[in-house]
Amino acid sequence: MLYLPYLHLEKYKALLSNKVNKTNQIDKEQIIKADTLEMMQNFINEYNDIYNNRNLFYEDVKNFYELKSENLYIDSIVLNKSIKISGCSSNFDSIINFTQKLKLNSNYKKVEILSVSFSNGLNRFIIQIDKIGSE
Structure with a gap:
């Protein structure tokens, strides 16, 4: 779990407010602490999902002995x-x-080498992997 101390919340709130203000013309004062906490929790949840997804992918890769x-x-x-x-x-x-x-993995719909250089x-190399159910 990603841990972000409360001291950084005000800093994050200010950064977020600036971003929202620039993109959507919303006044900084419209973002209250409760909204910021909810946005922060959403950010943490998204980060954890990506982190867990990455770890699952690396677990899969351990089965492929040619590459560390x-x-x-x-x-x-x-x-x-x-x-x-x-x-x-x-x-x-x-x-x-x-x-x-990777192409033999039933969770992947498409595996494609995008580039190889020496x-x-x-x-x-760069490889793109599309998962089953993606569009």
């Missing part, structure tokens, strides 16, 4: 829809094998 999880990075997650990961490997075939194994002795 420390060589994989999640670039973005759209909850329950897609994951975009980047990584590196000195062996190009391991990227292909990794992608093929630099400093490593193959760097």
Whole structure:
């Protein structure tokens, strides 16, 4: 669980107020502490969902021996829809094998290599994974 001390709440409220004011022309005074606490809780819940989703993905990746999880990075997650990961490997075939194994996962609708480049002795890649039920 992400913990944010109450001392930071006023700072967060001010930052949030500035953002809302710039985007929606809402006066800063319209945001009361209760609203801020609710928004903060929503932020914490969303963060936890993403964090848990990332951890579940890394647990799945442990089954793929060609690539170590420390060589994989999640670039973005759209909850329950897609994951975009980047990584590196000195062996190009391991990227292909990794992608093929991901395609066998019944939770993933589509697995696609977006790019592969070579630099400093490593193959760097980006893979997009769409989950079942995503549109």
